[in-house]
Amino acid sequence: MLNLKPNLDDTDGFYAALLGAHEGLSDAESEALNARLILIFANHIGNEGVLKAALEAAKS
Amino acid sequence: MTKIFDTPLYAYQRSDDQDVSPTARHKVIIIGAGPVGLAAAIDLAQLGVPVLVLDDNDRVSFGSRAICFAKRPLEILDRLGCGAPMVEQGVVWDTGRVFVQEDEAYSFNLLLEFGHKNPAFINLQQYTFEEKLVERLRELEAMGAPIELRGKNKVTALADNGDHVRLEVDTPEGSYLLEADWLIACDGANSPTRQMLGHDFKGRVFEDNFLIADVVMQADFPTERWFWFDPPFNRGQSALLHKQPDNVWRIDFQIGQDIDREEELKPANIKRRLHAMLGADAEFELEWTSIYTFQCRRMEKFRYGRTLFAGDAAHQVSPFGARGANSGLQDSDNLAWKLKLVIEGKASEALLDSYSDERVYGAAENILNSTRSTDFITPKSKASRTFRDAVLALARRHEFARPLVNSGRLSVPCTYDGSALNGPDVAQLPADTRPGAPMKDADTGAGWLLDKLGNRFQLLGINIEVPEALELDGITVEGLTLAATDDLKSRYLGDAGAAVYLLRPDQHVAARWLGYGEAAVRDALSQAIGKG
Numbered sequence: 001m002l003n004l005k006p007n008l009d010d011t012d013g014f015y016a017a018l019l020g021a022h023e024g025l026s027d028a029e030s031e032a033l034n035a036r037l038i039l040i041f042a043n044h045i046g047n048e049g050v051l052k053a054a055l056e057a058a059k060s
Numbered sequence: 061m062t063k064i065f066d067t068p069l070y071a072y073q074r075s076d077d078q079d080v081s082p083t084a085r086h087k088v089i090i091i092g093a094g095p096v097g098l099a100a101a102i103d104l105a106q107l108g109v110p111v112l113v114l115d116d117n118d119r120v121s122f123g124s125r126a127i128c129f130a131k132r133p134l135e136i137l138d139r140l141g142c143g144a145p146m147v148e149q150g151v152v153w154d155t156g157r158v159f160v161q162e163d164e165a166y167s168f169n170l171l172l173e174f175g176h177k178n179p180a181f182i183n184l185q186q187y188t189f190e191e192k193l194v195e196r197l198r199e200l201e202a203m204g205a206p207i208e209l210r211g212k213n214k215v216t217a218l219a220d221n222g223d224h225v226r227l228e229v230d231t232p233e234g235s236y237l238l239e240a241d242w243l244i245a246c247d248g249a250n251s252p253t254r255q256m257l258g259h260d261f262k263g264r265v266f267e268d269n270f271l272i273a274d275v276v277m278q279a280d281f282p283t284e285r286w287f288w289f290d291p292p293f294n295r296g297q298s299a300l301l302h303k304q305p306d307n308v309w310r311i312d313f314q315i316g317q318d319i320d321r322e323e324e325l326k327p328a329n330i331k332r333r334l335h336a337m338l339g340a341d342a343e344f345e346l347e348w349t350s351i352y353t354f355q356c357r358r359m360e361k362f363r364y365g366r367t368l369f370a371g372d373a374a375h376q377v378s379p380f381g382a383r384g385a386n387s388g389l390q391d392s393d394n395l396a397w398k399l400k401l402v403i404e405g406k407a408s409e410a411l412l413d414s415y416s417d418e419r420v421y422g423a424a425e426n427i428l429n430s431t432r433s434t435d436f437i438t439p440k441s442k443a444s445r446t447f448r449d450a451v452l453a454l455a456r457r458h459e460f461a462r463p464l465v466n467s468g469r470l471s472v473p474c475t476y477d478g479s480a481l482n483g484p485d486v487a488q489l490p491a492d493t494r495p496g497a498p499m500k501d502a503d504t505g506a507g508w509l510l511d512k513l514g515n516r517f518q519l520l521g522i523n524i525e526v527p528e529a530l531e532l533d534g535i536t537v538e539g540l541t542l543a544a545t546d547d548l549k550s551r552y553l554g555d556a557g558a559a560v561y562l563l564r565p566d567q568h569v570a571a572r573w574l575g576y577g578e579a580a581v582r583d584a585l586s587q588a589i590g591k592g
């Protein structure tokens with residue numbers, strides 16, 4: 001099941017790391033980084049139902 | 061040297077039908093002598109159904125087009141009596157490599173499963189493929205089988221008159237009329253039949269152009285399918301290299317959307333591309349070159365009244381995955397025995413609707429796979445390109461991304477799940493051979509299993525005795541009792557000690573049980589011929 005409750009220990013720390021990874025990148029490079037991240041996350045999650053629910057949650 | 065595709069193989073000859081009145085009536089007329097029309101004709105003739113093939117040309121496919129033929133079609137060709145010469149002449153292969161930029165990112169092996177007579181894939185030029193089919197047709201003709209092929213006979217008008225179809229045929233000596241109880245349209249992707257009868261052909265058209273060159277060269281590349289994304293010699297695009305017999309190599313270059321076709325097809329420009337790929341001093345000769353854009357589309361149904369559509373006329377796919385001719389052969393495989401039973405009055409026309417249902421299901425599966433591959437190779441939006449490139453970037457370093465790389469999902473046989481013809485199943489038996497599935501070959505200890513199957517209904521008892529023959533509703537079901545070998549056990553029994561399989565004439569499973577009972581077989585047969 002997709003977890004939509006808080007689940008990160010250090011929310012601010014993760015957010016900063018995410019922005020940090022994009023620092024100095026062009027728009028195209030940022031998009032490419034995001035795409036790679038999504039694919040890595042998706043593979044880690046693995047579960048088809050969770051991924052479908054995540055796609056729906058992001059779209060709605 | 062004259063190439064086979066420049067040689068008339070079935071030259072025009074005047075037929076008595078051109079001089080008779082009233083109009084000659086045939087049981088079955090096939091329009092088109094491509095791979096699918098020829099296979100359908102051979103199948104019907106072998107089953108004793110008289111068949112006439114009309115083609116507007118008099119020779120095999122110009123240039124190669126299809127080159128990859130998969131195991132299931134080779135098995136079908138074996139049943140048609142011409143598989144062995146194709147395998148003998150073809151190039152057998154099982155490995156594919158995918159390169160991203162300068163590096164190899166991923167390779168696959170088509171899981172060599174032992175205990176099959178035929179290889180996973182062969183490469184053979186389409187013109188050779190068609191030539192062998194014509195040879196088989198001639199052989200049957202010489203043996204007195206009811207089969208005829210008329211070259212330079214172009215169908216120009218059609219009407220379905222309810223109990224027959226009327227055709228107008230143009231020849232070098234003027235036009236004449238014909239009638240057919242049943243018409244099979246195998247007249248290719250631009251099917252004049254489909255257009256004359258006004259049926260839709262819906263799906264997707266892809267914008268990218270592909271330059272396809274068959275070159276003759278002495279080269280020591282391995283017998284593997286090599287696919288490149290963004291190689292140094294074709295930046296931002298893809299390319300493919302694949303071996304055919306007689307030192308012919310298939311090379312594809314993706315060349316983008318807005319191109320000057322005439323310019324690109326100039327031999328000097330093609331050679332420039334080839335030298336960039338193969339090296340400045342590579343020596344080769346161009347055999348055939350062409351530029352294609354690709355489509356993935358199909359008709360809504362493959363039967364309309366007295367006309368049955370098969371092959372590219374019914375459905376078209378992009379070639380990534382080699383699902384064109386391969387699936388067309390599965391159409392004729394599905395159709396021939398059904399048409400025979402209907403013509404003989406042993407099954408109702410409903411059986412022909414099952415041809416449409418089952419093969420539309422197969423075509424949808426092929427279109428889904430070919431569309432996904434084409435979307436990966438030629439991303440249609442910025443977002444799809446971003447993800448595609450992300451997959452390729454990750455695939456170079458991380459194993460997880462490699463299965464996401466899609467340079468074509470190669471043709472696999474279709475299992476008719478959910479078909480109205482499927483009878484009872486037993487969950488305990490192996491899933492791969494469930495009702496609707498094509499039989500998997502196996503070493504029986506006394507020859508290959510598939511060599512013993514096909515062209516009639518059969519009852520296969522493994523580790524259990526079944527009657528040698530059953531006569532049910534005018535249809536003979538032939539019994540075959542075998543003792544389980546390792547192959548038979550793993551493919552047909554699983555944990556069970558014994559099983560009984562009812563098999564269709566196209567070698568697909570109709571039903572299966574753990575034991576034998578005549579009443580159950582009778583019901584399943586009735587269902588398998590569309591009465592269920």
Ligand SMILES: Cc1cc2nc3c(=O)[nH]c(=O)nc-3n(C[C@H](O)[C@H](O)[C@H](O)COP(=O)(O)OP(=O)(O)OC[C@H]3O[C@@H](n4cnc5c(N)ncnc54)[C@H](O)[C@@H]3O)c2cc1C
Pocket residue numbers: 091092093094095096097114115116117121125126127128129186213214215216246247248249251252253272352370371372373379382383384385386387388
């Ligand atoms: C570049 C390329 C690569 C491919 N690679 C592969 C591959 O590796 N594997 C694979 O399985 N498939 C492949 N295909 C697809 C394959 O070539 C087709 O699926 C196959 O040729 C379809 O066979 P067919 O008999 O349905 O139609 P066709 O081969 O198109 O034959 C139709 C026939 O009908 C005749 N005809 C048309 N109109 C009339 C008329 N009015 N009257 C009489 N006759 C008529 C034509 O002359 C022709 O002989 C490839 C295709 C291309 C273009």
